[in-house]
Amino acid sequence: MDFTTLEYYSHFLPITLLAVFLLAYRNKNMQVSLLLLSSYVFFWFASGWHVILLLISTLVDWNVSNKINSTDEISTKKRWLTLSMVINLGLLATFKYLDFIIESLNWATLKIGGSPSIEAMGLILPVGISFYTFQTMSYTIDIYRGKYKPYDNFISFACYAAFFPQLVAGPIVRADHFKEQISKPISLQSNSFRFGITLIVLGLAKKLIIADNVATHVDSIFIEGEHLKNTALIWWGSLAFGIQIYCDFSAYTDIAIGSAALFGIRLPENFDSPYIARSPQDFWRRWHISLSTWLRDYLYIPLGGSRNGTRKMLIALMITMLLGGLWHGASWNFVLWGFLHGLLLIIHKYLSKTKYVEQLFTKLPRVSLFTGWLITQFMIFFTWLVFRVEDLDILIPSMKSFIGIDNYFSPHAGWNLLPQGKYLTSLLVVIFAFGHLLSWKIGKFKHWMARSNPLVWGISMGLAIAGIIFLRPSTTVEFIYFRF
Amino acid sequence: MDWEELEGDLPNFFYSLFIGLIVALFCLSNAGQFIAEDEMLNGTVVPGRFSITYEGYKYISNDDSRTVVGIGSSIMQYAMDGKCMSEQSEVENTKFYNFGMSGGYPYVEMVQIPALIKSEPDVVMIEIGPNSLWGWGSNNYSASDYHKLRFPLSSMQMTHDLTGGWYDLLEQKDKELFLNTSMQRNLQWNDYTRDAIDAKIKNWVYDIAEIENYNSVPKINTKQWDDYLQLPKHLPSKYDAINESQIREELDESMPKKINNGVYNPKSNGTQNHAALEYMISSLNDAGIEVVIVGIPHHPWVREYLEPGQLDGLNETYSNYSSTFNVHQIQMYWETWNSNEFYNRNHLDSDGRERFCQQVTPFIDEVLLGNEPLYVAEIE
Numbered sequence: 001m002d003f004t005t006l007e008y009y010s011h012f013l014p015i016t017l018l019a020v021f022l023l024a025y026r027n028k029n030m031q032v033s034l035l036l037l038s039s040y041v042f043f044w045f046a047s048g049w050h051v052i053l054l055l056i057s058t059l060v061d062w063n064v065s066n067k068i069n070s071t072d073e074i075s076t077k078k079r080w081l082t083l084s085m086v087i088n089l090g091l092l093a094t095f096k097y098l099d100f101i102i103e104s105l106n107w108a109t110l111k112i113g114g115s116p117s118i119e120a121m122g123l124i125l126p127v128g129i130s131f132y133t134f135q136t137m138s139y140t141i142d143i144y145r146g147k148y149k150p151y152d153n154f155i156s157f158a159c160y161a162a163f164f165p166q167l168v169a170g171p172i173v174r175a176d177h178f179k180e181q182i183s184k185p186i187s188l189q190s191n192s193f194r195f196g197i198t199l200i201v202l203g204l205a206k207k208l209i210i211a212d213n214v215a216t217h218v219d220s221i222f223i224e225g226e227h228l229k230n231t232a233l234i235w236w237g238s239l240a241f242g243i244q245i246y247c248d249f250s251a252y253t254d255i256a257i258g259s260a261a262l263f264g265i266r267l268p269e270n271f272d273s274p275y276i277a278r279s280p281q282d283f284w285r286r287w288h289i290s291l292s293t294w295l296r297d298y299l300y301i302p303l304g305g306s307r308n309g310t311r312k313m314l315i316a317l318m319i320t321m322l323l324g325g326l327w328h329g330a331s332w333n334f335v336l337w338g339f340l341h342g343l344l345l346i347i348h349k350y351l352s353k354t355k356y357v358e359q360l361f362t363k364l365p366r367v368s369l370f371t372g373w374l375i376t377q378f379m380i381f382f383t384w385l386v387f388r389v390e391d392l393d394i395l396i397p398s399m400k401s402f403i404g405i406d407n408y409f410s411p412h413a414g415w416n417l418l419p420q421g422k423y424l425t426s427l428l429v430v431i432f433a434f435g436h437l438l439s440w441k442i443g444k445f446k447h448w449m450a451r452s453n454p455l456v457w458g459i460s461m462g463l464a465i466a467g468i469i470f471l472r473p474s475t476t477v478e479f480i481y482f483r484f
Numbered sequence: 485m486d487w488e489e490l491e492g493d494l495p496n497f498f499y500s501l502f503i504g505l506i507v508a509l510f511c512l513s514n515a516g517q518f519i520a521e522d523e524m525l526n527g528t529v530v531p532g533r534f535s536i537t538y539e540g541y542k543y544i545s546n547d548d549s550r551t552v553v554g555i556g557s558s559i560m561q562y563a564m565d566g567k568c569m570s571e572q573s574e575v576e577n578t579k580f581y582n583f584g585m586s587g588g589y590p591y592v593e594m595v596q597i598p599a600l601i602k603s604e605p606d607v608v609m610i611e612i613g614p615n616s617l618w619g620w621g622s623n624n625y626s627a628s629d630y631h632k633l634r635f636p637l638s639s640m641q642m643t644h645d646l647t648g649g650w651y652d653l654l655e656q657k658d659k660e661l662f663l664n665t666s667m668q669r670n671l672q673w674n675d676y677t678r679d680a681i682d683a684k685i686k687n688w689v690y691d692i693a694e695i696e697n698y699n700s701v702p703k704i705n706t707k708q709w710d711d712y713l714q715l716p717k718h719l720p721s722k723y724d725a726i727n728e729s730q731i732r733e734e735l736d737e738s739m740p741k742k743i744n745n746g747v748y749n750p751k752s753n754g755t756q757n758h759a760a761l762e763y764m765i766s767s768l769n770d771a772g773i774e775v776v777i778v779g780i781p782h783h784p785w786v787r788e789y790l791e792p793g794q795l796d797g798l799n800e801t802y803s804n805y806s807s808t809f810n811v812h813q814i815q816m817y818w819e820t821w822n823s824n825e826f827y828n829r830n831h832l833d834s835d836g837r838e839r840f841c842q843q844v845t846p847f848i849d850e851v852l853l854g855n856e857p858l859y860v861a862e863i864e
Contacts, residue, residue: 266486458500462507463511466508466512466515474678
């Protein structure tokens, strides 16, 4: 069960809503308990016995944070914090990276003339492990830092760790933010309900109409063949993947935020029109915001941030981005992706301080901003190639073609290779691009829709639901971030 | 944005939910057919002729002329030139319509019989060849991709009065492909809307009214549509483009693989296709429609690859049906036609259609006049 399955809307969500609002009417503790129970049920249907790992992570951080809170000795606090990190990162490393490490060691052994002797374990990646381990770790670290007091009871904390809308693919929520949300009884509010339904419906439309249609183009382009030398096709593939991953991931977030809103719980936004970013730094303020702020608060700043001079700042930045890339998946292409983003951030930091660039922005602000946007987006979409394509036999020719090496440029030949539905998909890409670029001027469409008068809202939601059914492709693509 | 900024109370909220539900239900149950029907019928969304059957029969039912309809597989589709036969016929005001379908066989074609009867043809020609008389075991049966294509299409366009005894002859898994309510039929159109919208955008971009290719079908109720129902589109003859030794080579390569298939091992009775044929013939008989069973020849060299008696099931079927039902028969399968009359090993080309027209039309004329003609095959 996930956000695109009928069971979520026909069974799971209504039953949970009824239970929370009717069975546990105005009883805060019972409501939180029911949310916790339904979250574990949701996780069970998503990942089966891996729910035990969620429980382990929750129990570890609950106990460790209480131990940290109960002592004033720094060294004792540090030991408990270390324990939490070792266990959480150990779980993550084992289930997510162990086979990657084994395969890399075997590859290295082969390269130096040896024979690989370690067999991969074949471990299945538990759904959401990258998200909930980071979330519970952030709680323990915040308690260690004395940012806030621990949760009053285990049920509330466990509910925070497992809250089903954001459990599987974020946004990564800070504990104090969630604690505040469940500090009073949840009651049915028409405005939060309306907001929630708006986000859910528009999220489904983004996922099933745009992301899944565009995915058909992406899948048909990034396969082996001479066509990879066609720069026009590779640019289109990169653009399509950038749109796919944004619409896919932001749709998940919207549905998560919308589902939480039905219960009167606010989750943070995770995206802010990333493709209008005018610099790599701006991009990371707009893309997967909950992860980038987590990395900033729990990795970059502890590594020194910008406090210890430029050289150390750049090292901290690169380490953060490398690990951020690796967080996405156990594959070298994600490490490369993180490296490229680290490089872009470093280059941007360096260039933005040069006199030449400062003068350019003073004398020609609009041209400079536009140029900055163009270059930033060109590089961002180049990095999406690295993110999408794991096979080097496909990645290397694609990268070369993208930047104009060993290539040809034929939009017509590229167009003929695209699969059925290309006219509709291309129109969707144009509509998306238009809407996204305008968002800086007119604000988010989903908020405008939520604010519209009841008749307009009702008709729009009805048309959106019909549009989803009419325009979705025959096969639904799994949410991309489920793989992480 | 904080939802606290949103105005509204519960009654307004439920009102807007209700509106949304009504709009969604209305669109989903009606708009799908409106969006997809044109592209369905013109061969864009579903390539070829598969969607034309019910509209075609509706069209024929409004035709004042006497009508002769040919049904069967692509063999009938390639053999019958309805325009030639309409011109050749000496019975006034008679038109010949070709509803042969690529890949068709009696088990699949039987579902159209109620609609065919409703269109009130005077004569129905049913192609029965070796490819019509095979069957399958019912244990572990699974619906083929062809059934998954044809049956839902038929079901979508079928109204309640067009169901019939054929339903009981279906395997359980094929029954599941049929939609039982008009709501389900309406919703089924939604599976084709995406491709239909894509085709509409393409037409708008290129400013073309119709996509002209082998799979395209003319707009319904036009002159071109009327012509198309009589004479479908055909590909250029493959055998005309190669010489005799190349034909021989092609048959040497393909026939050994095919001779053990069901299409070259017809049974004499008891198969699912036999049951379908018996339903078709008896239903047409009961409706007072003349039935002609037609055997269409294969390339003259095909029989060299078969064992003696391998096609006895075909002869026995013809013999059984002639004595059991009220049918006329034109058995041309055993005639030896010329190599240059064939598109490939089992389909006729334009020369073959011309010969078919010349040989079959006089026989049909006799049937139309109420006579009991006897077809004498030209066996060498």
